[in-house]
Amino acid sequence: MMQENINRLAERLYDKNQTLSLEEARAWVELLWEDFAATRAKAGRKYESEDVIEQVVSKWVEHYGPNLHEFLENNPEYKKMFDNQYPEH
Secondary structure, eight states, rough: HHHHHHHHHHHHHHHHHHTSSSHHHHHHHHHHHHHHHHEEEEEEOOOOHHHHHHHHHHHHHHOOOOOOHHHHHHOHHHHHHHHHEEEEO
C-alpha cells in the first residue's frame, strides 16, 4: 500500500515538475515521506497512519512541487547528496 501511495505521489510530482525525471520525483517523495515520519517520531509524537502521511506529502507536492528542483540549485550541499544517488541528474 505504501509503495502504491509513493508511486502515485511521484507521478503527480512528475506531472507538476517536468524538470525532474520520474525516478527523481520518486526520490523526492520518498525523502519527504520519510522526513515527515522521522520528524514526528523525534518530536515524540504518535505514529500517523500512512493515509495521514500521504495527505501531508500530497499537500507538499501540490504546493512546492513545481519549484522543488530549485531547492537543489539553491542548496549545493543537498545537490551533492542527490547527485551521488542519481548521477544522471
